[in-house]
Amino acid sequence: MNPRTALVIDDDALSREFLVETLRTSGWTTSEAGSAEEATRILAAGEFRLVLTDLRLPQADGLAVLRAARERSPETSVVVLTAFGTVATAVEAMRAGADDFLLKPTSPEQIEVVLGRCETHRRLVQENRALKASLTERSVPVRPEIVGRNPRFIQALALAERVASTDATVLVRGESGTGKEVIAELLHRRSARAQGPLIRVNCAALTESLLTSELFGHEKGAFTGATARRQGRFELANGGTLFLDEIGDLPAEVQAKLLRVLETREFERVGGTQTIEANARVVAATNRDLEGAIARGRFREDLFYRLNVVPVMLPPLRERREDIPALARHFLTRFARQHGSVAREFTVDALQAMATAEWPGNVRELANSVQRAVLIAQGTRISAIDLGCATAASNVAAATAAVEVALPSLDDLERRQILKTLEHTRGDRTAAARILGVTTRTLSNKFRLWRNLGLTVAAEV
Numbered sequence: 001m002n003p004r005t006a007l008v009i010d011d012d013a014l015s016r017e018f019l020v021e022t023l024r025t026s027g028w029t030t031s032e033a034g035s036a037e038e039a040t041r042i043l044a045a046g047e048f049r050l051v052l053t054d055l056r057l058p059q060a061d062g063l064a065v066l067r068a069a070r071e072r073s074p075e076t077s078v079v080v081l082t083a084f085g086t087v088a089t090a091v092e093a094m095r096a097g098a099d100d101f102l103l104k105p106t107s108p109e110q111i112e113v114v115l116g117r118c119e120t121h122r123r124l125v126q127e128n129r130a131l132k133a134s135l136t137e138r139s140v141p142v143r144p145e146i147v148g149r150n151p152r153f154i155q156a157l158a159l160a161e162r163v164a165s166t167d168a169t170v171l172v173r174g175e176s177g178t179g180k181e182v183i184a185e186l187l188h189r190r191s192a193r194a195q196g197p198l199i200r201v202n203c204a205a206l207t208e209s210l211l212t213s214e215l216f217g218h219e220k221g222a223f224t225g226a227t228a229r230r231q232g233r234f235e236l237a238n239g240g241t242l243f244l245d246e247i248g249d250l251p252a253e254v255q256a257k258l259l260r261v262l263e264t265r266e267f268e269r270v271g272g273t274q275t276i277e278a279n280a281r282v283v284a285a286t287n288r289d290l291e292g293a294i295a296r297g298r299f300r301e302d303l304f305y306r307l308n309v310v311p312v313m314l315p316p317l318r319e320r321r322e323d324i325p326a327l328a329r330h331f332l333t334r335f336a337r338q339h340g341s342v343a344r345e346f347t348v349d350a351l352q353a354m355a356t357a358e359w360p361g362n363v364r365e366l367a368n369s370v371q372r373a374v375l376i377a378q379g380t381r382i383s384a385i386d387l388g389c390a391t392a393a394s395n396v397a398a399a400t401a402a403v404e405v406a407l408p409s410l411d412d413l414e415r416r417q418i419l420k421t422l423e424h425t426r427g428d429r430t431a432a433a434r435i436l437g438v439t440t441r442t443l444s445n446k447f448r449l450w451r452n453l454g455l456t457v458a459a460e461v
Helices: 013-025 036-045 062-072 087-095 108-136 151-163 180-189 208-216 252-264 290-295 301-307 321-339 348-356 362-376 390-406 410-424 429-436 440-452
Strands: 005-009 029-033 050-054 077-082 100-103 170-173 198-202 241-245 266-268 275-277 281-286 310-313
Touching: 005 013, 005 036, 005 062, 013 029, 013 050, 013 108, 029 036, 036 050, 036 062, 050 062, 062 077, 062 087, 077 108, 100 108, 151 170, 151 180, 151 310, 170 180, 180 198, 180 241, 180 281, 198 208, 208 252, 252 266, 252 301, 290 301, 321 348, 321 362, 348 362, 410 429, 410 440, 429 440
Parallel strands: 005 029, 005 050, 050 077, 077 100, 170 281, 170 310, 198 241, 241 281
Antiparallel strands: 266 275
Protein backbone atom coordinates (compact mmCIF):
# COMPACT_ATOMS: atom_id res chain seq x y z
CA MET A 1 0.00 0.00 0.00
CA ASN A 2 1.25 3.47 -0.86
CA PRO A 3 2.02 4.93 2.57
CA ARG A 4 0.12 8.21 1.93
CA THR A 5 -2.81 7.65 -0.44
CA ALA A 6 -6.15 9.35 0.29
CA LEU A 7 -9.65 9.38 -1.21
CA VAL A 8 -11.66 12.60 -0.68
CA ILE A 9 -15.48 12.45 -1.10
CA ASP A 10 -17.58 15.61 -1.08
CA ASP A 11 -20.37 16.76 -3.38
CA ASP A 12 -19.36 20.40 -2.83
CA ALA A 13 -16.66 21.05 -5.46
CA LEU A 14 -15.08 23.98 -3.56
CA SER A 15 -14.95 22.05 -0.30
CA ARG A 16 -13.51 19.02 -2.09
CA GLU A 17 -10.85 21.16 -3.78
CA PHE A 18 -9.86 22.67 -0.40
CA LEU A 19 -9.50 19.22 1.19
CA VAL A 20 -7.49 17.83 -1.74
CA GLU A 21 -5.14 20.82 -1.76
CA THR A 22 -4.59 20.56 2.02
CA LEU A 23 -3.72 16.87 1.79
CA ARG A 24 -1.42 17.32 -1.22
CA THR A 25 0.43 20.10 0.58
CA SER A 26 1.09 17.58 3.39
CA GLY A 27 2.50 15.02 0.96
CA TRP A 28 -0.57 12.88 0.30
CA THR A 29 -1.43 11.40 -3.10
CA THR A 30 -5.16 11.99 -3.57
CA SER A 31 -8.13 10.75 -5.54
CA GLU A 32 -11.55 12.39 -5.35
CA ALA A 33 -15.24 11.64 -5.80
CA GLY A 34 -18.42 13.70 -5.74
CA SER A 35 -20.85 10.97 -4.68
CA ALA A 36 -21.05 7.81 -2.63
CA GLU A 37 -21.62 5.74 -5.76
CA GLU A 38 -18.48 7.12 -7.44
CA ALA A 39 -16.49 6.65 -4.23
CA THR A 40 -17.57 3.00 -3.95
CA ARG A 41 -16.31 2.33 -7.50
CA ILE A 42 -12.95 3.96 -6.73
CA LEU A 43 -12.60 2.00 -3.48
CA ALA A 44 -13.26 -1.27 -5.31
CA ALA A 45 -10.49 -0.53 -7.82
CA GLY A 46 -7.77 0.75 -5.49
CA GLU A 47 -6.43 0.83 -1.97
CA PHE A 48 -6.16 3.86 0.30
CA ARG A 49 -4.58 4.63 3.61
CA LEU A 50 -7.13 7.40 4.30
CA VAL A 51 -10.74 8.08 3.31
CA LEU A 52 -12.04 11.59 4.05
CA THR A 53 -15.77 11.73 3.37
CA ASP A 54 -18.62 14.17 3.88
CA LEU A 55 -21.47 12.70 5.91
CA ARG A 56 -24.22 14.19 3.72
CA LEU A 57 -23.97 13.00 0.10
CA PRO A 58 -26.52 12.65 -2.73
CA GLN A 59 -28.23 9.27 -3.10
CA ALA A 60 -26.31 7.64 -0.21
CA ASP A 61 -24.69 9.17 2.88
CA GLY A 62 -21.08 9.08 4.06
CA LEU A 63 -21.80 6.17 6.38
CA ALA A 64 -22.34 3.96 3.31
CA VAL A 65 -18.90 5.02 2.07
CA LEU A 66 -17.49 4.29 5.52
CA ARG A 67 -18.92 0.77 5.49
CA ALA A 68 -17.62 0.15 1.95
CA ALA A 69 -14.15 1.33 2.93
CA ARG A 70 -14.13 -0.86 6.06
CA GLU A 71 -15.26 -3.90 4.10
CA ARG A 72 -12.63 -3.30 1.45
CA SER A 73 -9.75 -2.63 3.87
CA PRO A 74 -10.06 -2.73 7.68
CA GLU A 75 -6.67 -0.97 7.93
CA THR A 76 -7.90 2.19 6.11
CA SER A 77 -8.43 5.24 8.33
CA VAL A 78 -11.84 6.88 7.77
CA VAL A 79 -12.59 10.47 8.82
CA VAL A 80 -16.15 11.83 8.46
CA LEU A 81 -16.90 15.54 7.83
CA THR A 82 -20.18 17.06 8.82
CA ALA A 83 -21.68 20.51 9.04
CA PHE A 84 -24.24 19.20 11.51
CA GLY A 85 -22.07 19.18 14.59
CA THR A 86 -24.34 17.46 17.03
CA VAL A 87 -23.33 14.84 19.54
CA ALA A 88 -25.74 12.39 17.93
CA THR A 89 -24.05 12.79 14.55
CA ALA A 90 -20.60 12.24 15.99
CA VAL A 91 -21.71 9.20 17.97
CA GLU A 92 -23.40 7.70 14.90
CA ALA A 93 -20.24 8.09 12.83
CA MET A 94 -17.95 6.64 15.50
CA ARG A 95 -20.28 3.69 16.13
CA ALA A 96 -20.27 2.96 12.41
CA GLY A 97 -16.49 2.63 12.55
CA ALA A 98 -15.11 6.09 11.79
CA ASP A 99 -11.68 6.77 13.24
CA ASP A 100 -12.49 10.45 13.80
CA PHE A 101 -14.69 13.31 12.54
CA LEU A 102 -14.30 16.96 11.54
CA LEU A 103 -16.83 19.78 11.72
CA LYS A 104 -17.32 22.01 8.68
CA PRO A 105 -15.97 24.52 8.07
CA THR A 106 -12.56 23.16 8.99
CA SER A 107 -8.98 24.40 8.70
CA PRO A 108 -5.68 22.82 7.58
CA GLU A 109 -4.52 22.84 11.21
CA GLN A 110 -7.59 20.91 12.39
CA ILE A 111 -7.15 18.41 9.56
CA GLU A 112 -3.50 17.83 10.56
CA VAL A 113 -4.48 17.20 14.19
CA VAL A 114 -7.11 14.63 13.22
CA LEU A 115 -4.82 12.90 10.74
CA GLY A 116 -2.12 12.75 13.39
CA ARG A 117 -4.53 10.94 15.73
CA CYS A 118 -5.45 8.52 12.93
CA GLU A 119 -1.80 7.76 12.20
CA THR A 120 -1.07 7.14 15.87
CA HIS A 121 -4.02 4.77 16.14
CA ARG A 122 -3.03 2.98 12.94
CA ARG A 123 0.55 2.51 14.14
CA LEU A 124 -0.58 1.12 17.48
CA VAL A 125 -2.91 -1.36 15.78
CA GLN A 126 -0.13 -2.53 13.44
CA GLU A 127 2.38 -2.86 16.28
CA ASN A 128 -0.12 -4.84 18.34
CA ARG A 129 -0.87 -7.14 15.41
CA ALA A 130 2.84 -7.60 14.69
CA LEU A 131 3.53 -8.38 18.35
CA LYS A 132 0.76 -10.99 18.42
CA ALA A 133 2.09 -12.55 15.23
CA SER A 134 5.62 -12.57 16.61
CA LEU A 135 4.52 -14.25 19.84
CA THR A 136 2.43 -16.78 17.93
CA GLU A 137 5.41 -17.84 15.85
CA ARG A 138 7.58 -18.51 18.91
CA SER A 139 7.49 -22.30 18.93
CA VAL A 140 10.70 -22.81 20.94
CA PRO A 141 10.16 -22.17 24.65
CA VAL A 142 13.85 -22.26 25.55
CA ARG A 143 16.14 -20.21 23.33
CA PRO A 144 19.80 -21.16 22.95
CA GLU A 145 22.10 -18.35 24.03
CA ILE A 146 25.08 -16.60 22.45
CA VAL A 147 27.65 -18.20 24.74
CA GLY A 148 30.88 -19.76 23.55
CA ARG A 149 34.47 -19.40 22.46
CA ASN A 150 34.72 -22.05 19.74
CA PRO A 151 36.57 -20.45 16.77
CA ARG A 152 33.96 -21.51 14.18
CA PHE A 153 31.11 -20.23 16.35
CA ILE A 154 32.90 -16.92 17.00
CA GLN A 155 33.56 -16.57 13.26
CA ALA A 156 29.85 -17.04 12.46
CA LEU A 157 28.90 -14.58 15.19
CA ALA A 158 31.39 -11.98 13.93
CA LEU A 159 30.03 -12.26 10.37
CA ALA A 160 26.47 -11.74 11.62
CA GLU A 161 27.61 -8.68 13.58
CA ARG A 162 29.29 -7.19 10.49
CA VAL A 163 26.26 -7.46 8.22
CA ALA A 164 23.57 -6.72 10.83
CA SER A 165 23.49 -3.00 10.01
CA THR A 166 22.80 -3.68 6.31
CA ASP A 167 19.63 -4.80 4.54
CA ALA A 168 21.41 -7.78 2.95
CA THR A 169 19.50 -11.07 2.90
CA VAL A 170 21.11 -13.60 5.25
CA LEU A 171 20.87 -17.40 5.10
CA VAL A 172 21.62 -19.02 8.47
CA ARG A 173 22.51 -22.71 8.18
CA GLY A 174 23.04 -25.38 10.78
CA GLU A 175 21.49 -28.40 12.44
CA SER A 176 18.31 -28.08 14.50
CA GLY A 177 18.97 -26.47 17.86
CA THR A 178 22.24 -24.76 16.96
CA GLY A 179 20.85 -21.25 17.48
CA LYS A 180 19.66 -20.08 14.05
CA GLU A 181 16.74 -18.12 15.54
CA VAL A 182 19.11 -16.41 17.98
CA ILE A 183 21.26 -15.24 15.06
CA ALA A 184 18.12 -13.88 13.37
CA GLU A 185 17.27 -11.97 16.55
CA LEU A 186 20.82 -10.59 16.72
CA LEU A 187 20.62 -9.42 13.08
CA HIS A 188 17.35 -7.64 13.84
CA ARG A 189 18.44 -6.04 17.14
CA ARG A 190 21.69 -4.67 15.65
CA SER A 191 20.04 -3.27 12.52
CA ALA A 192 18.46 0.09 11.71
CA ARG A 193 15.16 -1.83 11.74
CA ALA A 194 15.41 -2.72 15.42
CA GLN A 195 12.41 -0.52 16.29
CA GLY A 196 10.30 -2.37 13.72
CA PRO A 197 8.75 -5.82 14.17
CA LEU A 198 10.57 -9.15 13.95
CA ILE A 199 8.07 -11.54 12.36
CA ARG A 200 8.71 -15.30 12.30
CA VAL A 201 7.30 -17.88 9.90
CA ASN A 202 7.95 -21.63 10.15
CA CYS A 203 7.79 -22.71 6.50
CA ALA A 204 7.53 -26.39 7.46
CA ALA A 205 4.48 -25.96 9.68
CA LEU A 206 1.88 -24.98 7.05
CA THR A 207 0.43 -26.41 3.85
CA GLU A 208 1.20 -24.70 0.54
CA SER A 209 -2.11 -22.82 0.34
CA LEU A 210 -2.00 -21.70 3.97
CA LEU A 211 1.63 -20.66 3.69
CA THR A 212 0.92 -18.50 0.63
CA SER A 213 -1.87 -16.71 2.50
CA GLU A 214 0.28 -16.47 5.63
CA LEU A 215 3.16 -14.82 3.77
CA PHE A 216 1.28 -12.53 1.39
CA GLY A 217 -2.17 -12.13 2.96
CA HIS A 218 -5.50 -12.52 1.18
CA GLU A 219 -8.52 -10.53 0.06
CA LYS A 220 -12.04 -11.15 1.28
CA GLY A 221 -13.59 -13.99 -0.71
CA ALA A 222 -10.24 -15.17 -2.11
CA PHE A 223 -11.09 -18.72 -0.99
CA THR A 224 -13.58 -20.56 1.18
CA GLY A 225 -13.35 -19.19 4.69
CA ALA A 226 -11.75 -15.88 3.67
CA THR A 227 -14.46 -13.76 5.29
CA ALA A 228 -12.29 -10.65 5.55
CA ARG A 229 -9.12 -9.18 4.16
CA ARG A 230 -6.00 -10.28 6.05
CA GLN A 231 -2.49 -8.89 6.02
CA GLY A 232 0.32 -11.35 5.42
CA ARG A 233 3.63 -11.64 7.23
CA PHE A 234 5.41 -9.47 4.65
CA GLU A 235 3.03 -6.61 5.44
CA LEU A 236 3.25 -7.17 9.20
CA ALA A 237 7.04 -7.08 8.96
CA ASN A 238 6.94 -3.69 7.20
CA GLY A 239 9.93 -1.64 8.40
CA GLY A 240 11.32 -4.63 10.28
CA THR A 241 12.65 -8.14 9.69
CA LEU A 242 10.95 -11.27 8.33
CA PHE A 243 12.53 -14.51 9.60
CA LEU A 244 11.73 -17.48 7.34
CA ASP A 245 12.64 -20.60 9.31
CA GLU A 246 12.92 -24.04 7.67
CA ILE A 247 13.21 -22.41 4.24
CA GLY A 248 14.33 -25.74 2.76
CA ASP A 249 10.76 -27.06 3.22
CA LEU A 250 9.19 -24.31 1.10
CA PRO A 251 6.80 -25.75 -1.56
CA ALA A 252 7.78 -25.17 -5.20
CA GLU A 253 4.93 -22.73 -5.98
CA VAL A 254 5.71 -20.62 -2.91
CA GLN A 255 9.41 -20.67 -3.86
CA ALA A 256 8.52 -18.94 -7.14
CA LYS A 257 6.45 -16.29 -5.37
CA LEU A 258 9.16 -15.63 -2.78
CA LEU A 259 11.75 -15.28 -5.56
CA ARG A 260 9.63 -12.60 -7.18
CA VAL A 261 9.36 -10.65 -3.91
CA LEU A 262 13.13 -10.81 -3.38
CA GLU A 263 13.74 -9.63 -6.95
CA THR A 264 11.13 -6.88 -7.24
CA ARG A 265 10.28 -6.10 -3.57
CA GLU A 266 6.59 -6.31 -4.55
CA PHE A 267 3.73 -8.79 -4.16
CA GLU A 268 -0.06 -9.13 -4.31
CA ARG A 269 -2.38 -10.63 -1.73
CA VAL A 270 -4.08 -13.91 -2.63
CA GLY A 271 -7.14 -13.00 -4.70
CA GLY A 272 -6.00 -9.38 -5.09
CA THR A 273 -4.66 -7.22 -7.90
CA GLN A 274 -3.19 -4.36 -5.85
CA THR A 275 0.62 -4.40 -5.92
CA ILE A 276 2.09 -3.92 -2.45
CA GLU A 277 5.64 -2.88 -1.64
CA ALA A 278 7.65 -5.30 0.50
CA ASN A 279 9.70 -3.26 2.96
CA ALA A 280 11.10 -6.04 5.15
CA ARG A 281 14.60 -7.41 5.54
CA VAL A 282 14.59 -11.17 4.92
CA VAL A 283 16.58 -13.60 7.08
CA ALA A 284 16.16 -17.29 6.21
CA ALA A 285 17.31 -20.41 8.02
CA THR A 286 17.52 -24.12 7.23
CA ASN A 287 18.99 -27.38 8.42
CA ARG A 288 18.57 -28.89 4.95
CA ASP A 289 21.20 -29.65 2.32
CA LEU A 290 19.99 -27.03 -0.15
CA GLU A 291 22.67 -27.87 -2.73
CA GLY A 292 21.47 -31.49 -2.72
CA ALA A 293 17.85 -30.33 -2.97
CA ILE A 294 18.80 -28.20 -6.00
CA ALA A 295 20.45 -31.21 -7.65
CA ARG A 296 17.27 -33.26 -7.06
CA GLY A 297 15.09 -30.47 -8.47
CA ARG A 298 13.37 -29.76 -5.14
CA PHE A 299 14.72 -26.27 -4.55
CA ARG A 300 15.16 -23.44 -7.05
CA GLU A 301 18.76 -22.57 -7.73
CA ASP A 302 17.91 -18.92 -8.49
CA LEU A 303 16.07 -18.62 -5.15
CA PHE A 304 19.07 -20.16 -3.35
CA TYR A 305 21.37 -17.46 -4.75
CA ARG A 306 18.88 -14.74 -3.76
CA LEU A 307 18.78 -16.06 -0.20
CA ASN A 308 22.45 -16.93 0.12
CA VAL A 309 23.75 -13.37 -0.17
CA VAL A 310 25.41 -13.68 3.24
CA PRO A 311 25.73 -17.30 4.45
CA VAL A 312 26.19 -17.81 8.21
CA MET A 313 27.18 -21.38 9.17
CA LEU A 314 26.61 -22.55 12.76
CA PRO A 315 28.60 -25.59 13.98
CA PRO A 316 26.83 -28.41 15.88
CA LEU A 317 27.45 -28.64 19.62
CA ARG A 318 29.51 -31.83 19.27
CA GLU A 319 32.05 -29.78 17.28
CA ARG A 320 32.29 -27.07 19.96
CA ARG A 321 32.64 -29.20 23.10
CA GLU A 322 34.79 -26.57 24.78
CA ASP A 323 31.62 -24.44 25.02
CA ILE A 324 29.54 -27.07 26.84
CA PRO A 325 30.60 -26.20 30.45
CA ALA A 326 29.95 -22.47 29.94
CA LEU A 327 26.60 -23.10 28.24
CA ALA A 328 25.53 -25.57 30.91
CA ARG A 329 26.39 -23.15 33.74
CA HIS A 330 24.59 -20.34 31.92
CA PHE A 331 21.42 -22.43 31.67
CA LEU A 332 21.78 -23.61 35.26
CA THR A 333 21.89 -20.02 36.53
CA ARG A 334 18.94 -18.95 34.39
CA PHE A 335 16.66 -21.88 35.15
CA ALA A 336 17.51 -21.99 38.86
CA ARG A 337 16.46 -18.34 39.12
CA GLN A 338 13.37 -18.92 36.98
CA HIS A 339 12.14 -21.91 38.98
CA GLY A 340 13.38 -20.85 42.43
CA SER A 341 15.72 -23.85 42.65
CA VAL A 342 18.65 -24.17 45.09
CA ALA A 343 20.75 -26.00 42.45
CA ARG A 344 24.02 -24.12 41.98
CA GLU A 345 26.63 -26.45 40.46
CA PHE A 346 27.28 -29.69 38.56
CA THR A 347 29.02 -32.77 39.92
CA VAL A 348 32.16 -34.04 38.18
CA ASP A 349 30.27 -36.97 36.64
CA ALA A 350 27.64 -34.55 35.27
CA LEU A 351 30.29 -32.38 33.63
CA GLN A 352 32.01 -35.45 32.17
CA ALA A 353 28.71 -36.83 30.88
CA MET A 354 27.79 -33.53 29.20
CA ALA A 355 31.27 -33.14 27.73
CA THR A 356 31.15 -36.56 26.02
CA ALA A 357 27.47 -36.73 24.98
CA GLU A 358 26.64 -36.41 21.27
CA TRP A 359 23.77 -33.89 21.74
CA PRO A 360 21.89 -34.55 18.46
CA GLY A 361 19.49 -31.74 19.47
CA ASN A 362 22.48 -29.43 20.02
CA VAL A 363 22.22 -26.38 22.31
CA ARG A 364 18.44 -26.66 22.55
CA GLU A 365 18.74 -30.24 23.83
CA LEU A 366 21.39 -29.19 26.35
CA ALA A 367 19.14 -26.37 27.59
CA ASN A 368 16.19 -28.74 27.96
CA SER A 369 18.33 -31.28 29.85
CA VAL A 370 19.59 -28.66 32.28
CA GLN A 371 16.09 -27.28 32.84
CA ARG A 372 14.75 -30.75 33.58
CA ALA A 373 17.64 -31.40 35.97
CA VAL A 374 16.98 -28.12 37.80
CA LEU A 375 13.36 -29.14 38.29
CA ILE A 376 14.10 -32.61 39.72
CA ALA A 377 17.38 -32.01 41.59
CA GLN A 378 17.05 -32.38 45.39
CA GLY A 379 20.09 -30.42 46.46
CA THR A 380 22.53 -27.76 45.39
CA ARG A 381 24.41 -30.09 43.01
CA ILE A 382 23.15 -31.56 39.75
CA SER A 383 24.33 -35.08 38.94
CA ALA A 384 24.45 -37.11 35.75
CA ILE A 385 21.36 -38.94 36.96
CA ASP A 386 19.46 -35.63 37.20
CA LEU A 387 20.53 -34.87 33.62
CA GLY A 388 19.37 -38.29 32.41
CA CYS A 389 22.97 -39.16 31.49
CA ALA A 390 23.67 -41.74 34.22
CA THR A 391 24.46 -44.56 31.80
CA ALA A 392 26.75 -42.37 29.76
CA ALA A 393 28.38 -41.07 32.95
CA SER A 394 28.95 -44.62 34.23
CA ASN A 395 30.55 -45.63 30.95
CA VAL A 396 32.78 -42.56 31.02
CA ALA A 397 33.78 -43.19 34.63
CA ALA A 398 34.52 -46.85 33.94
CA ALA A 399 36.53 -46.05 30.85
CA THR A 400 38.45 -43.34 32.69
CA ALA A 401 39.25 -45.70 35.58
CA ALA A 402 40.44 -48.40 33.21
CA VAL A 403 42.76 -45.99 31.44
CA GLU A 404 44.16 -44.69 34.73
CA VAL A 405 44.90 -48.24 35.93
CA ALA A 406 46.61 -49.13 32.69
CA LEU A 407 48.46 -45.90 32.03
CA PRO A 408 47.87 -42.29 33.15
CA SER A 409 47.12 -39.80 30.39
CA LEU A 410 49.55 -36.97 29.60
CA ASP A 411 47.04 -34.48 31.04
CA ASP A 412 46.89 -36.45 34.30
CA LEU A 413 50.67 -36.67 34.50
CA GLU A 414 50.97 -32.93 33.90
CA ARG A 415 48.32 -32.14 36.52
CA ARG A 416 49.95 -34.41 39.11
CA GLN A 417 53.38 -32.87 38.48
CA ILE A 418 52.05 -29.32 38.82
CA LEU A 419 50.21 -30.12 42.05
CA LYS A 420 53.25 -31.97 43.45
CA THR A 421 55.50 -28.99 42.65
CA LEU A 422 53.05 -26.58 44.32
CA GLU A 423 53.06 -28.78 47.43
CA HIS A 424 56.86 -28.62 47.41
CA THR A 425 56.79 -24.80 47.15
CA ARG A 426 53.98 -24.59 49.73
CA GLY A 427 51.67 -22.96 47.21
CA ASP A 428 54.16 -20.40 45.89
CA ARG A 429 53.11 -20.13 42.22
CA THR A 430 56.10 -18.06 41.17
CA ALA A 431 58.55 -20.60 42.60
CA ALA A 432 56.57 -23.50 41.13
CA ALA A 433 56.48 -21.87 37.70
CA ARG A 434 60.28 -21.34 37.84
CA ILE A 435 60.86 -25.02 38.71
CA LEU A 436 58.46 -26.21 35.98
CA GLY A 437 59.88 -23.82 33.38
CA VAL A 438 56.56 -22.08 32.65
CA THR A 439 55.00 -18.70 33.42
CA THR A 440 52.66 -18.01 36.34
CA ARG A 441 50.00 -17.12 33.75
CA THR A 442 50.28 -20.66 32.35
CA LEU A 443 49.63 -22.06 35.82
CA SER A 444 46.63 -19.78 36.30
CA ASN A 445 45.19 -20.94 32.96
CA LYS A 446 45.63 -24.57 34.02
CA PHE A 447 43.77 -23.99 37.27
CA ARG A 448 40.97 -22.21 35.42
CA LEU A 449 40.64 -25.16 33.00
CA TRP A 450 40.50 -27.68 35.86
CA ARG A 451 37.83 -25.67 37.65
CA ASN A 452 35.74 -25.50 34.46
CA LEU A 453 35.95 -29.30 34.25
CA GLY A 454 35.03 -29.67 37.91
CA LEU A 455 38.42 -31.16 38.86
CA THR A 456 39.90 -30.75 42.32
CA VAL A 457 42.45 -27.98 42.72
CA ALA A 458 42.97 -28.36 46.46
CA ALA A 459 46.66 -27.67 46.18
CA GLU A 460 45.97 -24.20 44.78
CA VAL A 461 46.54 -21.47 47.37
